[in-house]
Amino acid sequence: MTNVIEPAPPTLAATSDGRCFPVRRVFCVGRNYAAHAREMGRDPDREAPFFFTKWAEAVVPDGEEIAYPQATSNFHYEAELVLAIGTGGRNIAIGDALEHVWGYATGNDLTRRDLQLAARETGRPWDAGKNVEASAPLGLIHPASEVGHLSSGAIRLLVNDVVKQEADIADLIWSVPEIVSILSTFWRLEPGDLIFTGTPAGVGPIGPGDLVRVEIDGLTALTNTVGPAA
8 A cells, every 4th residue: 555645754853872762742741830830820839730732843953943933923932851751651650750751851842922822811722822833942862871860950041142041940840750640641651752841930032033042950952043934
């Protein structure tokens, strides 16, 4: 049997040891730092976590220029710690969760904020605001065998060398093991899945010509420029 059309090639993310990590799906955790929850007008007191998704092809590597997307006038950065799942599973116990994490990377959950907020106010899905082409820049994935399992360390984002976000990943409302465990009760996690774990306070707009850099202690920094409108 022949294909009607040629299948799209897989999205491959780079690892720090020179290999490729095939990306299957991208999951994101909403409002997982208390200060960011407050700046978005929400109560951060450990309400149940919620998740949204992006296409695998939204992942773009360090150094790639990102076109300013259509249909927005308020395009925002969001620095995040990203988990790379190496072993799948469903209903994963918190105590076993780290066994499923292959590695860690810096990430940036780029967002059409005006579209996201409009959808939120009307109770509609966030897809138009969040699931945007080239909206998941990803740094090198470091194996946990190299960097250990991250539970603390500075996370920061700079725009044109000016610090805009700065916190510690120890401030996550829901920890890495809890995120993996809870997410696995909604979907069976599979090798190749990425999980963006949430962003600190200080989110804001970027535009064409801006240089955006995400840094997390112990990981390779992620740097992208914003290009002209798509």
